[in-house]
Amino acid sequence: MNLRGMMAIYKFEMARTGRTLLQSIVSPVISTSLYFVVFGSAIGTRITEIGGVPYGAFIVPGLIMLTLLTQSISNASFGIFFPKFTGTIYEILSAPVSHVEVVLGFVGAAATKSVILGLIILATAGLFVPLQVAHPLWMLLFLVLTAMTFSLFGFIIGIWADNFEQLQLVPLLVVTPLAFLGGSFYSIDMLPDVWQKVTLFNPVLYLISGFRWSFYEIADVGVGVSLGMISVFLGICIAIVWWMLRTGYRIKS
């Protein structure tokens, strides 16, 4: 195994965060703080609590997930799209690194950044609302699994995209709506019956529900179901990435 090669990619991607600190860390923290002000303070005065949890605290897991999903996808998709766009990918293709090492380098870095960002937002949330984390290890597990899954998903988008517009298309048109409709800001009990059923088809629901359970032990679906669903998404993403790299899809003619 070419560990040095893998680490070279990982460190390179991590160093990119340092160069784009404002865009990578500061901007998600600011936007999350704005959500707290708008949803937590303004709307939270009308909705006092959900399932025994103050509304401001209730939305914290959902907000972290929202950022985690969008940032994982954006980091990983840009990480692989940019070398493809500029042509510097030639070096990775000509290097003695396996597909697994390439993916671990790029996706590992994107997931690491997202987890760090998630923890920063958690700390930021602590400034606005009283927080409790009932199951810290479960919380970390959900955080890491989600970051990995959506970084892999971003990697897929980065390979698939031919231009910057396509790169933005899936996050804007699919992921953000799913995240908003997946119970970031509410419990699905609050929806009419039919919409509760529809929401069960939204994969993001399972991520947010499991993650929220690790904080407050309240969930829309069982925690085992959440974990199972994340594992299924992870498996699907791994299979697609494996196929893409094996066939050289849009990278190697």
Next chain:
Amino acid sequence: MMPDATEPLITIDGLSKTYASGFEALKDVSLEIEAREILALLGPNGAGKTTLISIICGLVNPSAGTVTVDGDDIIRDYRRTRARIGLVPQELTTEAFETVWHTVSFSRGLFGKPADPAHIERVLKDLSLWDKKDNKIITLSGGMKRRVMIAKALSHEPEILFLDEPTAGVDVELRKDMWATVRGLRDAGVTVILTTHYIEEAEEIADRVGVINKGELIVVEEKTELMRKLGQKRLRLELLEPLGSVPDALAGHDLELTDGGACLVYTYDAQAGRTGITALLGELSAAGIRFKDLETSKSSLEEIFVSLVKEGA
């Protein structure tokens, strides 16, 4: 382990590539490359030179055929073959916001080699990039960027270096520096394969020349041998009095009137036992055609190349 001197270092056997568009970029190319030689692949744009290099380096999948490096297959044993190869592609593709030092160090790590600042320093100094090591690549000139790409390719101490159009868009002085660098690498034991459409480049630095046209390898030969075999010589006679046409008495010779009839050019095969020069001079004298000067010249690699490509068309 250094390869056996009698065995080729790289063996290309029946290599073909047809792109998804149906374009046949390579047609059954077979070629053996010796260790420590400079092989120049000549060919017009779109001839298949870059495709050939890209397959060997892992950028393009072959449609048929095999390539081995010292017995290792480039697909099955890719880790071993790629670790020995450095590639400088044609396009100037660099990480614009990285510094020279970081990008070259990154390349070494990517190829699995432990960090070696002394080696990187040597490479950068050899390529006159040392004083730019902390500069961001975006601030460098085109020629410097090209050298950064060579430094990246040399960072992991490859035994084989592929240079795809290394001097495209490079000024004359820098081109000569580049040639000196390539020669220095060969002398240090590196096998260099370069593509070019500048004939003088091949003529200047190559040990062997391969000509590719429309996906086919037309000829591979020692440069001097190729010029000897295919080279024609010309005898140019400056006439005292211009001629309107070649006299009928001399029609048996391959003659051409140039410079408005002031020059008579005779083309002959330098390798033939009889060049026909004595007979021609005798007949000129008999026809009363006198000349004030004469000179002979050999055809250049460029003329050989043009005639080969035309024949293949």
